[in-house]
Amino acid sequence: MNDKKVFIIAEAGVNHNGSLDMALQLIDVAADAGADAVKFQTFKAKKLVSRYASKAEYQNRNTGTAESQLEMIKKLELDEEQHMILAKRCLESGIEFMSTPFDSDSVDFLDNVVNVSRLKIPSGEITNGPILLRFAQTGKPLILSTGMSTLDEVETALGVLVFGFMNSGEKPSMGAFTEAYASNEGQAFLREKVTLLHCTTEYPAPFEEVNLKAMDTLRDKFSLPVGYSDHTMGIAVPIAAVAQGAVIIEKHFTLDRNLPGPDHKASLESGELKQMVSSIRQIELALGNGVKQPTASEIKNMAVARKSLVATREIKQGELFTEHNIAAKRPGNGISPIYYWDVLGKVATRDYSIDEMVEL
Numbered sequence: 001m002n003d004k005k006v007f008i009i010a011e012a013g014v015n016h017n018g019s020l021d022m023a024l025q026l027i028d029v030a031a032d033a034g035a036d037a038v039k040f041q042t043f044k045a046k047k048l049v050s051r052y053a054s055k056a057e058y059q060n061r062n063t064g065t066a067e068s069q070l071e072m073i074k075k076l077e078l079d080e081e082q083h084m085i086l087a088k089r090c091l092e093s094g095i096e097f098m099s100t101p102f103d104s105d106s107v108d109f110l111d112n113v114v115n116v117s118r119l120k121i122p123s124g125e126i127t128n129g130p131i132l133l134r135f136a137q138t139g140k141p142l143i144l145s146t147g148m149s150t151l152d153e154v155e156t157a158l159g160v161l162v163f164g165f166m167n168s169g170e171k172p173s174m175g176a177f178t179e180a181y182a183s184n185e186g187q188a189f190l191r192e193k194v195t196l197l198h199c200t201t202e203y204p205a206p207f208e209e210v211n212l213k214a215m216d217t218l219r220d221k222f223s224l225p226v227g228y229s230d231h232t233m234g235i236a237v238p239i240a241a242v243a244q245g246a247v248i249i250e251k252h253f254t255l256d257r258n259l260p261g262p263d264h265k266a267s268l269e270s271g272e273l274k275q276m277v278s279s280i281r282q283i284e285l286a287l288g289n290g291v292k293q294p295t296a297s298e299i300k301n302m303a304v305a306r307k308s309l310v311a312t313r314e315i316k317q318g319e320l321f322t323e324h325n326i327a328a329k330r331p332g333n334g335i336s337p338i339y340y341w342d343v344l345g346k347v348a349t350r351d352y353s354i355d356e357m358v359e360l
Helices: 020-033 057-063 069-074 080-093 104-114 129-137 151-166 174-182 184-193 214-222 236-243 270-287 296-305 337-343
Strands: 007-013 037-042 096-101 119-121 142-145 194-199 226-230 248-252 308-311 326-329
Touching (some): 007 020, 007 270, 020 037, 037 104, 057 069, 080 096, 096 104, 104 119, 104 129, 151 174, 151 184, 194 214, 214 226, 226 236, 236 248, 236 270, 248 270, 308 337
Parallel strands (some): 007 037, 142 194, 226 248
Antiparallel strands (some): 308 326
């Protein structure tokens, strides 16, 4: 059995539609499903989106084109008091409260006021040097989502994070980031603090663009633990990601896929979330420890399923065992037929009846 459980994040995101009551219901659903954490999003719309920003294609598809991205995002903000209420409900429900911050003030709020246990860096911020630096300066464990990025971009982001972790007082620069990343101290910080998430940033993500094998590429390249943030329909892909070695699974969920809003249609409903968590826990058990040997359940079946060497006709004492008078038949608690050729030509030391196990 694996010693470490996969950390399952139920991604509520903005599927509360700006309603505190709906957000509290999402916490209850995530806790009931057995997720380890429920994650929201923390932002100030005017700091996140300019008035000229257009909506993503999937956002237009799900919410229409009548409003701008700024107008859409503004309706999905949660204020600081609401965050504290949600964090309190999580504590009472035995599930970790998480939220993804999208601006530096939100990083500070989650770090210093809510005091979250870890922080998630969204894929869209992987090239945002200033906020990456602020994430690292919290000193907290970080989950870096890598959607839309190349290996070089991931490495550059990790360099910024290392520089922030080391807190040397040196002026930030690309050269300083590279030097920090290359240092033994920096690599030790990464191993201690950072988990990478493979991700395909589309809602829903096409199965042919998931590329789960990229998890292996990230793991081999950076020698860091790797998880998977899933935006596909259904639960097959996150379950497969666990079999592929994911240590974290993040999945959007909603109270109802038919609700208005940008992310509901690519999210799981409550029963599906519970089924995903249950299936992941089963896969964890099934992965085992990698040692190839008979299990406790198999040992009791070995005699029934395997075969022994038996007499195929009556054999008299002094006769030779030959291919004409012995063969392999169940049960398997006698001489194994792997030794068939060693037994041929040996002398029977007693009489045998048909189907009686031979002895040497």
